[in-house]
Amino acid sequence: xxxxxxxxxEAIARGAYEAGCHVATAxxxxxxxxxxxxxxxxxxxxxxxxxxxxxxxxxxxxxxSVSGGxxxxxxxxxxxxxxxxxxxxFSYTGVNGGFVIVNADDPSAxxxxxxxxxxxxxxxxxxxxxxxxxxxxxxxxxxxAFDLSEEFDRPxxxxxxxxxxxxxxxxxxxxxxxVPVKPFVRNPQKFVMLPAHxxxxxxxxxxxxxxxxxxxxxxxxxRIEWGNKKRGIITDSVAYQYVKETCPDDSxxxxxxxxxxxxxxxxxxxxxxxxxxxxxxxxxxxEDYVKALGIPCxxxxxxxxxxxxxxxxxxxxxxxxxxxxxYPKYETNxxxxxxxxxxxxxxxxxxxxxxxxxxLHVNGDIGCYTLAALPPYSAMHTQGCMGAGIGMHLxxxxxxxxxxxxxxxxxxxxxxxxxxxxxxxIDLVYNKGTGTVIIMDNRGTAMTGHQDHPGTGKxxxxxxxxxxxxxxxxxxxxxxxxxxxxxxxxxxxxRIVREEVAAPEPSVIISKRKCILIK
Amino acid sequence: MKNVIFAGVGGQGVILASKILxxxxxxxxxxxxxxxxxxxxxxxxxxxxxxxxxxxVYSPLIPREExxxxxxxxxxxxxxxxxxxxxxxxxxxxxxxxxxxPVQTGAMQYPPDLREWISKNVKNALFVDTSGMLKEVGTRxxxxxxxLGILSRDLxxxxxxxxxxxxxxxxxxxLDMNIKAFNLGREYN
Ligand code: SF4
Numbered sequence: 001x002x003x004x005x006x007x008x009x010e011a012i013a014r015g016a017y018e019a020g021c022h023v024a025t026a027x028x029x030x031x032x033x034x035x036x037x038x039x040x041x042x043x044x045x046x047x048x049x050x051x052x053x054x055x056x057x058x059x060x061x062x063x064x065s066v067s068g069g070x071x072x073x074x075x076x077x078x079x080x081x082x083x084x085x086x087x088x089x090f091s092y093t094g095v096n097g098g099f100v101i102v103n104a105d106d107p108s109a110x111x112x113x114x115x116x117x118x119x120x121x122x123x124x125x126x127x128x129x130x131x132x133x134x135x136x137x138x139x140x141x142x143x144x145a146f147d148l149s150e151e152f153d154r155p156x157x158x159x160x161x162x163x164x165x166x167x168x169x170x171x172x173x174x175x176x177x178x179v180p181v182k183p184f185v186r187n188p189q190k191f192v193m194l195p196a197h198x199x200x201x202x203x204x205x206x207x208x209x210x211x212x213x214x215x216x217x218x219x220x221x222x223r224i225e226w227g228n229k230k231r232g233i234i235t236d237s238v239a240y241q242y243v244k245e246t247c248p249d250d251s252x253x254x255x256x257x258x259x260x261x262x263x264x265x266x267x268x269x270x271x272x273x274x275x276x277x278x279x280x281x282x283x284x285x286x287e288d289y290v291k292a293l294g295i296p297c298x299x300x301x302x303x304x305x306x307x308x309x310x311x312x313x314x315x316x317x318x319x320x321x322x323x324x325x326x327y328p329k330y331e332t333n334x335x336x337x338x339x340x341x342x343x344x345x346x347x348x349x350x351x352x353x354x355x356x357x358x359x360l361h362v363n364g365d366i367g368c369y370t371l372a373a374l375p376p377y378s379a380m381h382t383q384g385c386m387g388a389g390i391g392m393h394l395x396x397x398x399x400x401x402x403x404x405x406x407x408x409x410x411x412x413x414x415x416x417x418x419x420x421x422x423x424x425x426i427d428l429v430y431n432k433g434t435g436t437v438i439i440m441d442n443r444g445t446a447m448t449g450h451q452d453h454p455g456t457g458k459x460x461x462x463x464x465x466x467x468x469x470x471x472x473x474x475x476x477x478x479x480x481x482x483x484x485x486x487x488x489x490x491x492x493x494x495r496i497v498r499e500e501v502a503a504p505e506p507s508v509i510i511s512k513r514k515c516i517l518i519k
Numbered sequence: 520m521k522n523v524i525f526a527g528v529g530g531q532g533v534i535l536a537s538k539i540l541x542x543x544x545x546x547x548x549x550x551x552x553x554x555x556x557x558x559x560x561x562x563x564x565x566x567x568x569x570x571x572x573x574x575x576v577y578s579p580l581i582p583r584e585e586x587x588x589x590x591x592x593x594x595x596x597x598x599x600x601x602x603x604x605x606x607x608x609x610x611x612x613x614x615x616x617x618x619x620x621p622v623q624t625g626a627m628q629y630p631p632d633l634r635e636w637i638s639k640n641v642k643n644a645l646f647v648d649t650s651g652m653l654k655e656v657g658t659r660x661x662x663x664x665x666x667l668g669i670l671s672r673d674l675x676x677x678x679x680x681x682x683x684x685x686x687x688x689x690x691x692x693x694l695d696m697n698i699k700a701f702n703l704g705r706e707y708n
Contacts, residue, residue: 005541005551030558111558134552134579167579168538168553170545244577311582323583326606328640333630335598338528338619340564368562376624448558 006171008164011135012102013038014171015142016072017046019098020179023064024048025057027419028448029076030111031165032104036074037451040460045176046072050451050460053386053419054079055086058101062090065099065155066191068182070146074102077118078385082420084121087155091125092201093191094153094208096182098146101127105161107281107308111447113366113385115307117282122157122259126205128212129157129259130221133240135169141221141256143174152208152215159258161281163238163308213260221256222265224272232273233318234266234286234297239279239309246315261289270295277302277318281309342371347442347513350487351411352377354494360501361396361408363389365416368447368515369440380411387412387420394424394433405435406501412437415445415453418468422477429478429506436500436507439470440487442515450518474508481507488513520573522581523670525663526600527592528617529563532663535688536590537568539667542684543676544572554579563620565599590670592662593617594633601641610644611669612637613662645669652703661700668704678705 006014012035016024024046026036039048051057054075064071075083080103087101103121106112122129130145132138138160145156189197216222228249235243236255243252253269255261270276270290278287278299287299302317303309315321342349352372355362356379364370364380365388373380382392393410412421417439425437445451452458457467474482481503487493493511500507523540525533534555541551549572556566569581586603590611597612604610614634621627630636637644652665664685671681682698689697 003545005538005545005553007555033557110556163554163579166555166557168541168551168555169576169579170551238579241577241579245582310580311578315582324602326584327601327604330598330601330630330633330636330640332632332636334627335595335630336619336621336627338563338565338595340529340562341620343562371562375620375626447562 002173003170005168006135007168008135008138009034010038011138011171012142015139017043018174018176019143019146020070020177021046021072022069023071025051025060026074027051027054027057028445028451029079030448031106031162032074032076033448048460052454054083058083058086065095065097067184069097070179072100077105077116080118088125089193090155091127092193092198095149098149099155100145101157103157103159104165107161110162119258119285127155127157129159130257131159131237133237136171139171152212161237216257216260216262217264219257222262223254224269225252227251230274232269233277233279235279239281242309242311242314243279245311247318279303343516345516347487348440350490351440351511352379354497355379363393363410365389365412367413367416386416390421390424390437393435394428397433397435402434410437412439414441414455418454426477434504438509438511441510441512444515444518446515470510479506479508484510484512486513487511522586523570523588524567524586524600524603525590526567526596529566531592533566533568536663536667537570538688539684540570543680550576552576552579565596590666610641612646613649614646656700664697664700665704668701669707671705
């Protein structure tokens with residue numbers, strides 16, 4: 001079979017292709033974006049799409065699955081928060097065609113607002129989760145996830161992290177297996193979660209959980225590699241690679257299925273070694289579980305809970321090896337940092353020049369423009385998650401009175417507005433806020449690589465489609481003061497911002513100019 | 520096992536350079552792993568790629584003091600990666616400076632003595648002025664491939680192996696430009 005160097009995300013796309021996946025959905029988000037981009041580019045057999053947000057993406061995939069197709073939804077860790085509502089209930093309904101959710105965590109928050117550990121979500125949603133540790137496994141595990149999903153009637157989460165998503169390695173390719181789309185069979189007891197239906201489904205999934213635990217115990221996903229029995233290390237995901245690199249002689253239990261956990265295998269492994277360690281990124285998920293089984297082990301006392309691991313961190317924690325000193329430290333001058341920054345000529349730059357000059361409180365959002373919180377603009381003062389800025393803007397007005405809205409704005413990008421900004425704007429109008437929202441419409445999802453969205457008039461596969469008219473939408477919400485302007489005319493923009501912020505009623509400024517990197 | 524770090528600034532093309540190296544190594548029968556940076560950091564921030572090849576590679580990240588080569592497309596970026604260079608490891612530096620934001624705004628200065636300090640403290644350093652070669656290629660975008668060509672002089676693979684890897688990864692219309700850039704680097708002295 002052909003061997004190719006693939007990015008972890010490309011390998012996942014390949015796994016979906018080989019599994020005969022029919023439908024794939026996502027909203028772009030680092031480090032998960034390339035999964036759908038690869039599917040759209042290389043595997044046209046799969047109908048793929050950007051959805052407006054992760055909740056919709058997961059629901060579209062659920063519809064495909066429930067009606068008999070094999071479906072995949074991909075998202076970053078915080079995206080699964082947005083999609084948590086459908087996740088928790090489609091856990092109850094189960095599937096028809098295989099249903100795989102790819103969740104990409106971002107330890108070290110390289111391109112995220114937090115570094116949450118979504119292994120907890122598998123447990124909370126009672127959904128099996130498997131974790132590849134390299135691109136080859138990323139492909140193989142994704143493929144397997146579709147089979148597991150159908151065998152156990154559960155959605156299955158494939159959890160990757162930045163170092164799996166964005167690292168490359170050699171992958172042996174296989175053929176696509178053509179799987180027919182099964183018929184949709186009406187079954188409200190399974191697919192309509194009325195309380196009377198949900199209760200027996202809960203009982204059912206607890207039974208499935210037991211079966212999955214048996215599977216976890218016998219599955220090659222969880223593998224003991226016996227070495228020196230003095231020290232045994234339980235590990236998962238990319239941490240496994242760091243353990244193999246730095247502790248080649250030790251015994252290792254590699255966890256590939258992290259939920260449900262393989263109790264018997266853990267017991268067998270623990271009994272076979274003198275001292276037991278757990279090496280995992282972020283939270284003590286495995287460690288707490290092992291301790292709850294009554295097995296003593298060492299984990300977070302020596303392995304940091306914050307930020308991603310590296311081979312150096314593992315080497316130091318387990319072997320006491322500290323490197324450094326091969327070269328002297330450069331100390332004559334400070335080394336200037338090179339933080340990411342808005343591109344020269346970025347349309348957002350004009351907006352923040354004005355906001356800085358007017359010294360307004362700026363409720364920001366998620367996108368390239370979040371960088372305006374840093375110098376030279378330093379003109380963003382709050383930011384939480386996708387769409388949060390508009391709701392916070394209203395909240396400030398509620399706490400301080402309308403005069404607060406006379407000295408503040410909310411700013412949000414076009415893609416983020418479509419993702420999560422519409423409902424808070426409805427709230428602002430409905431609850432009689434008077435604030436100004438600036439939609440910085442740069443005609444794409446720039447931060448993650450200029451993907452299309454409903455406002456650009458193009459689909460993921462590049463087809464023309466209806467262009468969502470933001471101006472019309474905002475007016476329909478009930479905003480009477482709507483101004484569309486090109487921010488490049490900074491003086492004009494300043495005049496408009498002054499006027500709209502001063503006006504004692506809701507207003508929206510659509511600052512429209514294409515990102516300079518979009519062709 | 521060989522470990523190579525490509526360092527630079529977002530947009531300089533370190534990912535393509537490492538992809539080509541990986542392809543060459545894979546075709547030569549080696550196991551290959553790599554780690555790269557996407558997303559926010561790419562907006563003009565510091566970026567780097569770790570490439571490793573050998574009989575069996577586990578970690579996609581190179582441990583400290585184990586890089587056989589650091590290829591830096593910008594001089595300041597050397598300072599952020601030097602702790603990864605193996606004792607005696609080879610450092611290949613493009614002498615061009617790209618001012619980071621704090622220097623552009625005047626808040627900090629670009630350390631004036633970097634080159635001097637590096638040549639004093641890193642015995643195996645090669646400073647390259649790529650401007651002439653880039654002029655000859657006709658585009659500054661070829662910097663990554665010129666630097667890859669320079670690196671290639673110290674690696675075991677043949678010119679044919681490199682060219683076939685470049686062919687498989689570069690778009691047809693940019694192929695001649697990239698092959699030219701690669702060979703200029705490879706013949707640099
Ligand atoms: S990619 Fe586009 S939106 Fe992002 S900083 Fe650059 S110009 Fe601005």
